[in-house]
Amino acid sequence: xxxxxxxxxxxxxxxxxxxxxxxxxxxxxxxxxxxxxxxxxxxxxxxxxxxxxxxxxxxxxxxxxxxxxxxxxxxxxxxxxxxxxxxxxxxxxxxxxxxxxxxxxxxxxxxxxxxxxxxxxxxxxxxxxxxxxxxxxxxxxxxxxxxxxxxxxxxxxxxxxxxxxxxxxxxxxxxxxxxxxxxxxxxxxxxxxxxxxxxxxxxxxxxxxxxxxxxxxxxxxxxxxxxxxxxxxxxxxxxxxxxxxxxxxxxxxxxxxxxxxxxxxxxxxxxxxxxxxxxxxxxxxxxxxxxxxxxxxxxxxxxxxxxxxxxxxxxxxxxxxxxxxx
Amino acid sequence: xxxxxxxxxxxxxxxxxxxxxxxxxxxxxxxxxxxxxxxxxxxxxxxxxxxxxxxxxxxxxxxxxxxxxxxxxxxxxxxxxxxxxxxxxxxxxxxxxxxxxxxxxxxxxxxxxxxxxxxxxxxxxxxxxxxxxxxxxxxxxxxxxxxxxxxxxxxxxxxxxxxxxxxxxxxxxxxxxxxxxxxxxxxxxxxxxxxxxxxxxxxxxxxxxxxxxxxxxxxxxxxxxxxxxxxxxxxxxxxxxxxxxxxxxxxxxxxxxxxxxxxxxxxxxxxxxxxxxxxxxxxxxxxxxxxxxxxxxxxxxxxxxxxxxxxxxxxxxxxxxxxxxxxxxxxxxxxxxxxxxxxxxxxxxxxxx
Numbered sequence: 257x258x259x260x261x262x263x264x265x266x267x268x269x270x271x272x273x274x275x276x277x278x279x280x281x282x283x284x285x286x287x288x289x290x291x292x293x294x295x296x297x298x299x300x301x302x303x304x305x306x307x308x309x310x311x312x313x314x315x316x317x318x319x320x321x322x323x324x325x326x327x328x329x330x331x332x333x334x335x336x337x338x339x340x341x342x343x344x345x346x347x348x349x350x351x352x353x354x355x356x357x358x359x360x361x362x363x364x365x366x367x368x369x370x371x372x373x374x375x376x377x378x379x380x381x382x383x384x385x386x387x388x389x390x391x392x393x394x395x396x397x398x399x400x401x402x403x404x405x406x407x408x409x410x411x412x413x414x415x416x417x418x419x420x421x422x423x424x425x426x427x428x429x430x431x432x433x434x435x436x437x438x439x440x441x442x443x444x445x446x447x448x449x450x451x452x453x454x455x456x457x458x459x460x461x462x463x464x465x466x467x468x469x470x471x472x473x474x475x476x477x478x479x480x481x482x483x484x485x486x487x488x489x490x491x492x493x494x495x496x497x498x499x500x501x502x503x504x505x506x507x508x509x510x511x512x513x514x515x516x517x518x519x520x521x522x523x524x525x526x527x528x529x530x531x532x533x534x535x536x537x538x539x540x541x542x543x544x545x546x547x548x549x550x551x552x553x554x555x556x557x558x559x560x561x562x563x564x565x566x567x568x569x570x571x572x573x574x575x576x577x578x579x580x581x582x
Numbered sequence: 583x584x585x586x587x588x589x590x591x592x593x594x595x596x597x598x599x600x601x602x603x604x605x606x607x608x609x610x611x612x613x614x615x616x617x618x619x620x621x622x623x624x625x626x627x628x629x630x631x632x633x634x635x636x637x638x639x640x641x642x643x644x645x646x647x648x649x650x651x652x653x654x655x656x657x658x659x660x661x662x663x664x665x666x667x668x669x670x671x672x673x674x675x676x677x678x679x680x681x682x683x684x685x686x687x688x689x690x691x692x693x694x695x696x697x698x699x700x701x702x703x704x705x706x707x708x709x710x711x712x713x714x715x716x717x718x719x720x721x722x723x724x725x726x727x728x729x730x731x732x733x734x735x736x737x738x739x740x741x742x743x744x745x746x747x748x749x750x751x752x753x754x755x756x757x758x759x760x761x762x763x764x765x766x767x768x769x770x771x772x773x774x775x776x777x778x779x780x781x782x783x784x785x786x787x788x789x790x791x792x793x794x795x796x797x798x799x800x801x802x803x804x805x806x807x808x809x810x811x812x813x814x815x816x817x818x819x820x821x822x823x824x825x826x827x828x829x830x831x832x833x834x835x836x837x838x839x840x841x842x843x844x845x846x847x848x849x850x851x852x853x854x855x856x857x858x859x860x861x862x863x864x865x866x867x868x869x870x871x872x873x874x875x876x877x878x879x880x881x882x883x884x885x886x887x888x889x890x891x892x893x894x895x896x897x898x899x900x901x902x903x904x905x906x907x908x909x910x911x912x913x914x915x916x917x918x919x920x921x922x923x924x925x926x927x928x929x930x931x932x933x934x935x
Contacts, residue, residue, distance in 0.1 A: 307723070312754075313757065315753065315754065317712060317747050317750055318751055318753070318754050319712075319750075319754065320712070321713055322754055323716060324712070324713055324716060325712060325715060325716020326716040328701060328713065328716070329720035329721070331723060348706060349712055349713075352709055353713060358911055359687055359688075359912055360688035360694070360702070361688065361692070362682070362683065362684030362911055363910065363911040365694060365696065398912055447918070448915075448917050449918050497919070497921075499921075499929065499930050500930075534928065534930050535930030535931070
């Protein structure tokens, strides 16, 4: 184990996969000469050259489609879309081609593609640059949507995504890039489609993914001091969704709070709450609660931005309320 | 631009000319039969026919080498046939049967034949253009170049030149020197909208100039002119990695899809359809050139009808896919825990204590 930042774990994984397989190449805006908007690809153009690291013009639909076409031919493109907000320019290619080619071709064509893209607010980037649109993609059969919260998973899930034969949307998060954690040395491939229990507990289950899972973990650790034993489930994968792990946890604790950075209505938490009511109905001692973003285009002004986003205070309050409910 | 009038038939191999006619006749027979099968509810969904485009289909596919890749639109039955797909398997796909090219999962708009390097028909207008550009990217990535290197042909319709994906793709192909030939199959109508009402530059072959991509317009009813222009563009793509834009101009014999009565057409248009029909025109040229006689032409027509009848029989005999196969082909590596419920099935087990 080595302590690395989430950013470094992603960078090292890209480097290792570029070294391992010459069919792997990177493509995206400003990933080469500029070394990436968030510096995940720093140094990779210099090391691997322009044949493996492609600076694309501002043409998300075009270069994402090019990557899908290249994947149909057996290459393994790793696309960087600067933020998930810009993926909307490419959504037709992702939803109508990447997700469907295998199906409409009757299995003749596969799309071994990875799209890396960060979501997340809290950086005062305002309404168009702070969105969490992962549920849009998690809704679509044919795609896989991964959302690592820990630095170990940043490595393990990205490695798995690049080696997977299906199109994978790899959700990163602006607020996680500088976080640090232990990362296994050497080969580390996580299994796609398994949630992780980040912290076991007896009294309540807090479920999150990406940044929200880290918030959940922080809250759970603090609550230990008050004698509250909270279990934290990190989804790691939104599609496929590991319903077994979620339901098993809630059957044990009988209470659940969901933390999500996306908007409440029709968001990820809605799917989780529906899953829990069906998979653990008789075990529930309180309604399932959701801590999600306020339903507004995220404002620029700091006090408004802070108020609109889920944080540890809101999660702590909702956990306590849920524990009081019978 | 080329002037296709007066293409010299005497310089062509008569056997190859007869083969072109045979292919055009097969496409005509297949599409007429598909329309009939649609009206008898054996084919569902949308069904777009190549009627009136037989010379374009045959000319373009004649220019392709077996190792080249073709990306098509949703109006692609003829291309699948000309690329070498078995007519029975194409008809079975239209019928939604297990022996269809895609096992009945794609239907009329999504014919894929990997073996013959047909990488799909596409239902979203222009969706194939970035993909074809990406296939050319992969060829360039693998370093193949020269007169024997494979290239990519990407079909699109006249209306498609107005979407963003077209322009983004042309820019990328020119910027990165990709071996791809974009072919605008201009049948003069985007559904019911004439080219002039949709494109500020109705000379569509000029639309690559912003990307320094050479353009050319040919008569889509002239199979040899289409073939020669496509061949030259493909050769340039193979050897120089220069993308090209080719516009073939023909005219749809019928509506946008089988269910479209084409009421937007004037009587004059309808007369033009008859006058410009490429199949009898090509037959007339071949007979005049002594390559074909009435008897041989009739025989080719009869053989096409027979092949299509056999295709219908084959499709009829092929079983419909079983529901147990519903979740096949969604993923190459189906993940553990992938939900495979039918509507109303429980999502999780064990909700009750």
